[in-house]
Amino acid sequence: ASTSLGSATYSHRISVKKIGTTLAGMEFIPDFVAKDFALSPTTTNANIIDGANVPIPKTKPVVVLAHGFLGSRFDLSHLAEELAQQGFICFSPEYPESLSSSYTTANTKTNGGGDDSNDDTLKKLDRSIINDRLLNTIQSKFKMTPSSYGIVGHSLGCGTAMTTGDDTWTRVCIAGPPARRDGVQVGGNTLAIASLNDGLVTMSRLGSMIPSDFVRLDEAALGGNDLASKLPPKAVLIFDRPDAPNHISFLAGNVNDCMVNFLSPLLPVAQALSIPVLDFDKYKESRDSEATASVVIPLVSSYLRQYMM
Secondary structure: OEEEOOEEEEEEEEEHHHHHHHHHOOOOOOOOOEEEEEEOOOOOOOOOOOOOOOOOOOOOOEEEEEOOOOOOOOOOHHHHHHHHHOOOEEEOOOOOOOOOOOOOOOEEEOOOOOOOOOOOOEEEOOHHHHHHHHHHHHHHOOOOOOOOEEEEEEOHHHHHHHHOOOOOOEEEEEOOOOOOOOOOOOOOEEEEEEEOOOOOOOHHHHHHHOOOOOEEEOHHHOOOOOOOOOOOOEEEEEEOOOOOOOOOOOOOHHHHHHHHHHHHHHHHHHHHOOOOOOOHHHHHHHOOHHHHHHHHHHHHHHHHHHHHO
16 A cells, blocks of 8 residues: 555556456557556545554454455455454455456465575466465564464455365355365355355356355344344355345445446447456446445454454
8 A cells, every 4th residue: 555644545456458368368458558546445434554664463363355356455455444443454465367467477486485495396376375475474574473364255266265274264255155166175164145146156056055054144134333143153145135236246346446437448349259247247337335345344344253353
């Protein structure tokens, strides 16, 4: 984040080249077809500052935020702001599939030893390598001994959530299945959130991937920042109303606004070429990030408090 008069902004970038290359193999798009944004924080009840020179608490609970395919590290910034106010330390890495395209995915060292490492093993940079390096940095560089670990994933990030950490971790899967693709059973506490209006993760696909021991939550019974009763350790909320969220309704509104403002002129071209638009067309009409967050953020923060604090 950058700072002006004490208030932070998030330096966000959308790369059309990265989107076109990833979705349609359009390697000819030049690198300069991109736009930079200075995103303002979502929260209005606290002053969000640049934390570069702020000491990191050593024993607080840690939550990793895992963005989805062609997402960004700011996708869940609205959730991170709320969790930070409640005493969590949040880390939001940028994965290779990010639409920001701020680094190359060329081969990299895998052992986390740095430039002086004697290990010459090379492997294509992926989410597991990034998360391993992040966890190593938390312990070795920041000298933290977190009281507990959690991870929240959106879309493709749900797979990241289900394959990161051990059974002591608390997991939240948003717009993706709370199960591993390889069928390996995952222990620990897991909350899943899905929607019948999700054009990517449909219920016909998701239904069979929700384990039978998950307790379904009633949206009507949820309300406020402090839920009245303890949430089940394995729970799922499925939005099933007519105006239910779409796939990207779960992202921070400032992130979605940037996509709408910058990418809307390209939508007809993408649709004409049958390029997947990842529910961007739905969100352009619904603009429901704030309404979705009013349900999701209290639920997720309450769940993480219950099982991590």
